[in-house]
Amino acid sequence: MAVDEAVRGQVNVREAPWYHPTGNEVALFEQCHARGLAVMLKGPTGCGKTRFIEHMAWKLGRPLITIPCHDDLAASDLIGRFLIQHNGTVWQDGPLTRAVREGAICYLDEVVEARQDTVVVLHALTDHRRLLPIDKTGETLQAAPGFQLVVSYNPGYQRMLKDLKPSTRQRFVSMDLDFPPxxxxxxxxxxxxxxxxxxxxxxxxxxxxxxxxxxxxxxxxxxxxxxxxxxxxxxxxxxxxxxxxxxxxxxxxxxxxxxxxxxxxxxxxxx
Missing domain, CATH: 1.10.8 (Helicase, Ruva Protein; domain 3)
Structure with missing residues (x-):
């Protein structure tokens, strides 16, 4: 799968996506972003998780890169790979690497759908190090100011199938979203x-x-x-x-x- 197929899109959200807060989630997310804390959005399908993160990207003035996760999502789809072109072999950043370089918000939708070996590459970005090692190039990236990692999943649905490891869950500030009153x-x-x-x-x-x-x-x-x-x-x-x-x-x-x-x-x- 080509790297660009792994990412739904990078956008600078210029118009405010309409979002109706149901609690203190906006203020909580703002504080997490200011402190570089990774965020986990938990909630049922269709309760507004994606709209919320689009709204927050607009409110914070940050680019947003959204990655839909699935069973075939490999670490190289996130980080990047060498591509053969007419003039030789060139490195192409994946969506996660672009977000780290550019200080974007990177949103992994339904993160538990990704393979465990793929999720592990996120760990160094979710603590005080804020680093992304790129083994294939020997480069270690320091996340640019404004970078934030956000993941989402549906705990009710996933509990019957698979779930995040405790070592991964505890790297995120968790925000529980539900259907509004x-x-x-x-x-x-x-x-x-x-x-x-x-x-x-x-x-x-x-x-x-x-x-x-x-x-x-x-x-x-x-x-x-x-x-x-x-x-x-x-x-x-x-x-x-x-x-x-x-x-x-x-x-x-x-x-x-x-x-x-x-x-x-x-x-x-x-x-």
């Missing part, structure tokens, strides 16, 4: 989808009912992201129940009895 979630759904308040309240009420099924056979519960998608479809003219089927019910389950139960909840919510 109903009244705040209504405002978020309204703002992001353009829905009217009454319909947004209905979607949030539906989500609250479905989230109670978390331990009753439903592996994932509806995220705020799914509610926004349903709202956007409804605003575009799609029937509200059909929008809920496409954006909420179908993404959550394929099991017939569960799908039927979810449809019943949709019908009961939007009489």
């Amino acid at each position: 109903p009244e705040q979630e209504v405002r978020i759904v309204q703002h992001e989808s353009g829905l009217d308040e009454a319909t947004a309240k209905g979607l949030v009420a539906l989500a609250e009912r479905i989230r109670q099924l978390r331990d009753r056979g439903l592996a994932e519960v509806p995220s705020t992201r799914l509610l926004i998608a349903a709202g956007a479809l409804a605003v575009s003219g799609i029937d509200l129940r059909e929008a809920c089927q496409a954006a909420i019910v179908s993404p959550l389950s394929d099991e017939p009895s569960m799908v039927a139960a979810l449809r019943d909840l949709v019908d009961a919510t939007f009489v």
Whole structure:
């Protein structure tokens, strides 16, 4: 895999990504950044972790490099590799190395999906050393001012599969993010989808009912992201129940009895 395929993108966030704080997370993150502390964002899928880090990159005026982690992500995808070109062999920095050199915020999304040997390369960047050794070139980089390492994962989902080692977890300041309280979630759904308040309240009420099924056979519960998608479809003219089927019910389950139960909840919510 080419190095550039490992990174979703480096952006200077010029326009403020809209984010509705649910607690003291903004101030806490600002203090972590000022002190060069690595941060772990924990929370369920679609609760706003990525939007939060985009908002903070804008607020702090730092470039943001986002890396989606997966099973095939190797250390060389983060650090870089030698490439053969027409004029010889040249070194190309990976996204993590670029972030270290340029003082960017480096965000590893769903970090536990990466291989353990890949995660180990982060260790020297998460303590007082703030170093990145590049074995292939013999170079050891000191992180530029403004560099910060941020990782995220879904502890509820990952606990059933794999988790971070304690030696890795204790290198991060942990911030627990969750779905916002109903009244705040209504405002978020309204703002992001353009829905009217009454319909947004209905979607949030539906989500609250479905989230109670978390331990009753439903592996994932509806995220705020799914509610926004349903709202956007409804605003575009799609029937509200059909929008809920496409954006909420179908993404959550394929099991017939569960799908039927979810449809019943949709019908009961939007009489």
